[in-house]
Amino acid sequence: MLGEQALNLIKELERNPDIIPPYNDDLMKRCIEEIKSLYQQNINSLAELNAGRVGAEHASLLQARHAAIERTKRCMLAYIYHRQQRLKRYRWDYGGVLPSTIKVCLCEAEVRWFHEYCKNLADFQSGLGESGSCGVDLTVNMEPPKSLFVQVMCVKDYDEFETSDGTRYLLKKNSLHSLPRQDCEHLIRQGILELV
Amino acid sequence: MFIQEFRSQFYEIIKQKKHALVLVNLDVDAVCACKILLYLFECDHVKFSVLPVSGWKELRDTVEAHSDQNKMMVLINCGGTRSLIDTITPPDDVVFFIIDSHRPFDLDNVFDDERVKILAKREEIDDLNCPPMNEIYYPSDDESEEDGNSSDSAVERSPTKKRNRMADIEQRVAKKQRRARWNKQRGDHLWNYYENSWYSVSSALCMFELAHDLSKSTAELLWCAVVGVTSQYVDGLITDERYISTCVDRLRVHVKRFNHLADSQKNLVDRLRISFDKELALPLYRHWSLYSSMEHDPSIVCRLRLWTQKGARDMHHFLADLGLTLGDCQQLFSALSSEQRKDVVARLQTNSDKYKLTSTVFGSFIASAGYCNSFNAADFARALGVQLEVACTGESAESNFFSALSTMSAFLDTRQKRRNPKLVQCGIETCKTFLEAVVREVYVAINQNHVLPTGAFLLVYMSQGPDLRFFTGRHSIASFARFLLRAFVTASANKFNGRPLVVAVPLSGAYDGWYEVLGIMPLNTADMDGHNKSFIGRAFDRVCDRSSVRVERDHFDSCLIRLKAEDRGRFFNALQAVLETVA
Missing domain, CATH: 3.40.5 (Ribosomal Protein L9; domain 1)
Known part of the structure; x- marks a missing residue:
């Protein structure tokens, strides 16, 4: 069925709300394959349509395929975005060093992004406060304490x-x-x- | 030195220093006072450490250990009655603030201007009758120097002028006489001042008034103050008149204020509500059956002589006369319907005169919060008192203190849904078993003639037994002693009305072979200046000074001492002699 792989991606995140599941490279690749094949089919159909070899009813088939492409793409982006959000939360909860159990679940790009994010945060924090001071650690006291x-x-x-x-x-x-x-x-x- | 302005001379100073050590005696009033003070400290971000202390020795050790870190020490219900500087010998830069309900204060503490500050209300200071300073401390240094000079000059001049020498000698003799006269006068002053010991206004109330002064009083803090005052009443430390006047003059105003606040915010069911009303003087009856509660109330037990076989029958007659069915009496009071409850209380109140039952009703405070059972301040104080002294968990006195403190905190927690009266309920259950033990021991002591009338006083040795684990502290031994004295006087047809009672409780554990000895005043003691004054502590002191018995006077209340078992005969003989000379 069209778009089933993409749905599986989302379901996988849904099933594990508290952790980052291992990056599902296989499924992502299959989604990409699917998009590619749909796109190819669309190109072929379009060529036939323009040549007048098939009737106008094929135009709606074209639209359906395009919608499927868009949906798969959205699911994949959602998958990546949510993983990124979870990763970001880890930074605030556990600090800049990721435990190895989490690290093995990330793909290369995510690890790169994480380091980038840490660096940006550190730069921002050290820039806060008066010049010469060591900045403010924003990650402590995430909830305002009732008392000191x-x-x-x-x-x-x-x-x-x-x-x-x-x-x-x-x-x-x-x-x-x-x-x-x-x-x-x-x-x-x-x-x-x-x-x- | 007395401090009258609690706010400016005590609280603000600690607030500036930002750090204080709070040393707390193990009694209910002290726990309540401590709770209020900690709340204030928390509001103002003052850092604190709290340590419970059970006696003078522990107080000294604790101060010694902590004097390096803390320079401000707040002593609650301890430390006022002996010279702090002499007993503890603290470093020079330590300042003590004493909030103590024990009286009289030691004069060394009163006249120490630098390091010892005693918090006392202005109206009380005049009542204390402190002798003036120049009659207690001889201006010794000037005199002795003068003495030395005059004798030197006398030696120099002696060969030349004889008359001058005579004058010198006369002068010296006169001075000696003056000194002797002064010494005698000083002795009289001291004797009068230290003759009696008594308890003054509750420390918790003082702290609450401080909180009010700082505009930080809440209904929760008021409840602490109420429990503190009531605990003094329940333990018989203050007279009935004083209790009532304190309640009416100093507490009711605040109760009204907070009730008004609570009424204007009706939507908050969970808010703590305190009311001042007439209450039955039966112990724990709100959480027990009426029958059991009556069986454990001293005045009913003594009136009906429940330790006799006839007593139990009389009890049933009494209930029948009141028009109460046994079924109603023997089920949990809280399980009765509300009409029945009102009815029962009204009947007891109206019929008490017929049975010559005095004081079936007293003015008391009742707290209710949310939909749980309401608590009477007297029951609350009893529950805390038992929790402080009876080791429910089998642990140390210190952990008992903290469990009592957390009971109080859990009951008063203002955060939504965190108010938890379960711990109080638990304390009340322990209190029931404690009361049962007291009644059991009283019956045994009366029926088996354990009370020995030895001339000037009555003496009881408690026998070894499983109940002994309840009788470890002042609160528990004193409740037993007062109950027993009343029962014994009734049983002997008022013959021993004018004798004090001394109870000796054998100790176990680390103090095996020692007795805890507590003395209470005779039943017919008239109130002196509206206080329950007691000369027992003074008598104990004199016995210890005169004879060489092995005694530990470690407790903050001088009426409670620890006595080595082998020396008990000599001790009680000496006590006999002392009390006879007094009488």
């Missing part, structure tokens, strides 16, 4: 801890502290602190 500090419970004895603004805390088991959000994240991950 979070309340954390200390569940293991830890030594003295200094926050980025120079305040010193002594973290001991069974004590409650309010710490700047970004400073204590790694301690939470280590299991020394617990969010209240």
Whole structure:
């Protein structure tokens, strides 16, 4: 059936909404083949039509084929565009270094685009703020935090801890502290602190 | 040094420093006060660390460990009654702010202008009757120098003028006499000042008034203050009059204000609503059956003498007289229909006089939010108190403190759908088992004559048993002691009305071989200046000074001490002697 391959491309993305599925080179190629063959058929038909060898009813066949071409093309573009969107989201969520599990799923062009995107973002960020400063990291605090500090419970004895603004805390088991959000994240991950 | 302007002299200073260490005693009032203070700190981005402390030793260790990092220390319900500088010996640059409901304050703390700041209301400071400074601290350095000079000059001049020397000697003798007189006077002053210990206004209320002053008060904070005040009442730390006057004068205004706000925003069902109303004085009856609740209420138990066989019969008569069916009484109160509920409460109120039941009703606060059961402040305070002292999870006192704090937070969380009264419910269930244990122990003590009338006071040793795990802190032992004293006095036909009761609870674990000893005042004690004053702590102190018994006076409440088991005979003999001289 015409356009079935293109539909499969879209379905594949639809089935895996949270990840980037491996780049389906095979299906893409088959879509291209399909477009090519349809186009060739159209050219042939057009030549016959102009020569007057077939009746005017063939003109509508021509239009149908053209619509099929357009649709396949749109599906392919959608496929590429959505993958790009997902890739972009990874940049904001995980930072500039892609994990290898994701990397194997990308095609060469996508990897190139990703590096380009990272570079642009870095350039933009370093240009922000006053000249001489190191710019602003736009990827932290994607949702506006309710407060600058979070309340954390200390569940293991830890030594003295200094926050980025120079305040010193002594973290001991069974004590409650309010710490700047970004400073204590790694301690939470280590299991020394617990969010209240 | 007393601070009267909480806002400018306490809060603003901490706000500038941006970092404070909050040390909290393990009682309900302190938990509530801490909750309010943390909310304020959070609003103003003040960084804080919170550590619970259970006694003087822990307070000293904690201050020592943290004095490097924190220079501002806020002490809630602890630290006021002993000289901080002497007991803790902190570094010079540490400043203490004391918010303490224990009275009297140590005079060293009161007169330390630099490092110790005590938060107290103006009207209270006059009540404290602090002796003037010059009568406590002898202006010693000038005098001694003068002394030295005069003696030197006397030696120099002695060969030349005899008369002068005589005058010198006379002068010195006069000075000595003056000094002795002054010393005696000082002793009297100190004796009068430290004679009694009592509890003053709740720290949670002080913190709430501070929050109000900062225009940051909310209905949630008000509930904290209400629970703090009510916990003092439930524990018998403040007199009924003082409780009522506090509620009416200082809390009801705020309740009205917030109710008005809540009424104007009717669409918010989830908003916390607090009301001030008459309540039955039965423990936990909203979450229990009426029958069980009555069985665990001291005044009904003592009135009907439920520890006797006749008592149970009397109870049924009593209920029949009230016109309540057993079926209604024995099912969950919340499962009754709303007419029945109103009816039951009204009957109990009107018929209480007939049975000489005093105080079946008291003014209390009720909180309701959303569609869940409403909570009475007294029940809430009881649940938190039990949660603080009875290790439900088998863990340390510190983790109990934080579980109580998170219970409070979960109940008060204003964010939509995050309000969670489950933890309070859980606390109330624990509280039920605790009350059952108290009643069981009281019955055992009365029926098996465990109370020993030893002259000036009554003495009870609690026996080892599974119930002992409930009696670990001041709140639980004191509830048991007050219940027992009342029951014992009733059982002995008011013969021992004027005797204080001392309870000794054997400890286990790290303190195996020690007793926790708590003394409470006699039933007929008249209120002094509207406070429940107690001389027991002072008596304990004197016993420890006079004899060499092994005792740990670690608790912030001086009426509670730890005693080595072998020394108990000597200790109680000495206590007998002390109390007899007082009486």
